[in-house]
Amino acid sequence: NLVISEGEIFRSLYTKGIKPDGVQTLSKDMVKMICWEYDVEVIDAVPFKVEEMAKKKEILDEDDLDKLEDRPPVLTIMGHVDHGKTTLLDHIRKSKVAASEAGGITQGIGAYKVQVPFDGKTQTCVFLDTPGHEAFGAMRARGARVTDIAVIVVAADDGIRPQTEEAIAHAKVAGVPIVIAINKIDKGGANPDRVMQELSSIGLMPEDWGGETPMVKTSALKGDNIDDLLETVMLVAELQELKANPQRKAKGTVIEAGLEKSKGPVATFIVQNGTLRRGDIIVCGEAFGKVRALFDDGGKRVDEAGPSIPVLVTGLNTVPSAGDEFEVVESLDLAREKAELQAESLRNERLSAKAGDGKVTLSSLASAVSVGKQTGLDLHQLNVVLRVDLQGSIEAVRQALQVLPQDNVTLKFLLQATGDVSTSDVDLAVASKAVIFGFNVKVPGSVKSYAENKHVEIRLYKVIYELIDDVRNAMEGLLELVE
Ligand code: GDP
Numbered sequence: 071n072l073v074i075s076e077g078e079i080f081r082s083l084y085t086k087g088i089k090p091d092g093v094q095t096l097s098k099d100m101v102k103m104i105c106w107e108y109d110v111e112v113i114d115a116v117p118f119k120v121e122e123m124a125k126k127k128e129i130l131d132e133d134d135l136d137k138l139e140d141r142p143p144v145l146t147i148m149g150h151v152d153h154g155k156t157t158l159l160d161h162i163r164k165s166k167v168a169a170s171e172a173g174g175i176t177q178g179i180g181a182y183k184v185q186v187p188f189d190g191k192t193q194t195c196v197f198l199d200t201p202g203h204e205a206f207g208a209m210r211a212r213g214a215r216v217t218d219i220a221v222i223v224v225a226a227d228d229g230i231r232p233q234t235e236e237a238i239a240h241a242k243v244a245g246v247p248i249v250i251a252i253n254k255i256d257k258g259g260a261n262p263d264r265v266m267q268e269l270s271s272i273g274l275m276p277e278d279w280g281g282e283t284p285m286v287k288t289s290a291l292k293g294d295n296i297d298d299l300l301e302t303v304m305l306v307a308e309l310q311e312l313k314a315n316p317q318r319k320a321k322g323t324v325i326e327a328g329l330e331k332s333k334g335p336v337a338t339f340i341v342q343n344g345t346l347r348r349g350d351i352i353v354c355g356e357a358f359g360k361v362r363a364l365f366d367d368g369g370k371r372v373d374e375a376g377p378s379i380p381v382l383v384t385g386l387n388t389v390p391s392a393g394d395e396f397e398v399v400e401s402l403d404l405a406r407e408k409a410e411l412q413a414e415s416l417r418n419e420r421l422s423a424k425a426g427d428g429k430v431t432l433s434s435l436a437s438a439v440s441v442g443k444q445t446g447l448d449l450h451q452l453n454v455v456l457r458v459d460l461q462g463s464i465e466a467v468r469q470a471l472q473v474l475p476q477d478n479v480t481l482k483f484l485l486q487a488t489g490d491v492s493t494s495d496v497d498l499a500v501a502s503k504a505v506i507f508g509f510n511v512k513v514p515g516s517v518k519s520y521a522e523n524k525h526v527e528i529r530l531y532k533v534i535y536e537l538i539d540d541v542r543n544a545m546e547g548l549l550e551l552v553e
Contacts, residue, residue, distance in 0.1 A: 355394030
């Protein structure tokens with residue numbers, strides 16, 4: 071596997087005393103060094119933008135490196151509507167959450183812990199409670215990276231459907247490993263082999279067939295093979311060597327937030343590093359405050375929460391947004407100051423989004439060109455999300471575009487799907503710096519303004535040749551810009 075994870079790149083940089091912040095480019099030599107370190111073949115190192123990594127800000131610091139401990143994996147369930155995501159989540163929650171907690175009727179906090187027997191011990195994993203790729207994409211678009219593994223549910227009687235492909239695209243772009251649950255195997259008409267065939271045709275080869283993607287045949291309704299699924303997930307987690315340093319001030323991400331009558335502003339945090347304690351002073355996007363109380367996923371008051379553990383927090387002055395990062399700081403003054411800075415930078419962002427005319431520019435396209443990680447850091451790549459009217463058009467457009475010379479800039483289709491452009495497409499484009507091409511489709515007004523806010527290009531065409539010409543021009547222009 072040629073891909074080096076963001077975490078590994080960070081680690082490698084930290085051990086060399088380099089702390090990537092702001093928009094930064096790694097030099098050729100640095101890229102080579104990291105490649106050697108991870109035994110990745112260097113074909114032709116090119117400067118590599120760490121902008122995306124910098125945006126999500128470092129989770130691990132240099133000081134953490136000698137105090138790292140294993141942490142539980144955080145999982146998200148995605149897949150097409152009606153394929154069984156909610157049923158699967160419910161089943162896991164009911165059967166696996168510790169009996170003492172399952173007793174009382176508690177309102178969910180947006181994530182829950184599950185105990186899984188694995189490797190001779192009982193181990194914890196954490197499920198995010200909002201299934202679907204929309205939430206996942208929205209968090210990613212804000213630079214948040216909470217999920218360690220994506221469980222993608224595909225109904226065995228239905229096979230791959232548009233949202234299956236969207237979910238896979240989101241997971242791939244985020245570099246999150248995928249475990250497939252081939253669900254509804256109890257149903258008449260279930261054909262797991264056909265699903266495996268379909269998945270392998272889009273690049274997910276089942277482990278059983280010698281590939282790299284674990285697939286488990288489940289019935290979420292009857293509870294069949296759910297233990298297998300969880301075990302598989304833990305196995306994948308083990309390979310990822312997920313670690314954090316519990317002995318430091320906490321930081322992490324908001325996964326849900328709201329206003330409760332009795333509690334005021336509440337937010338569910340996933341702690342990603344360190345340990346969060348009652349009384350800690352936190353800043354969290356535009357919100358700040360002192361942690362008044364912490365509640366676990368069973369609604370029970372707790373004094374602290376360590377890495378990967380979800381907790382509901384009260385004591386913030388206002389409601390933050392899902393995807394906001396939080397951190398513990400020294401004083402309320404500092405917290406207030408940081409929150410105000412954040413509020414100001416958001417205001418400026420909105421203003422500059424308004425000022426821009428949303429027109430296509432080459433340089434904005436150039437920023438959509440990233441170095442092809444998958445291919446061993448050797449090529450420039452233009453990431454594309456393609457939306458078309460009819461299934462048949464996908465092949466037509468693809469074939470036409472493949473004709474373009476791709477010696478120096480390659481086209482990479484992150485998603486090709488039918489239907490109008492959606493906000494989730496825009497999130498995907500943000501997370502991967504992609505351009506959206508629409509062929510005979512529409513962009514709803516709300517999606518258009520969302521894209522403008524996020525500085526994402528949406529280019530619409532009605533004639534195939536115009537699309538081709540435009541892409542050719544863009545690619546030629548890009549070549550000049552990137553060389
Ligand atoms: P979601 O939209 O992906 O969250 O799908 P749901 O969990 O709501 O499931 C949609 C429908 O499929 C519901 O009627 C479920 O009872 C049913 N369903 C889910 N999993 C299974 C399964 O393993 N077997 C069968 N026969 N039905 C299932």
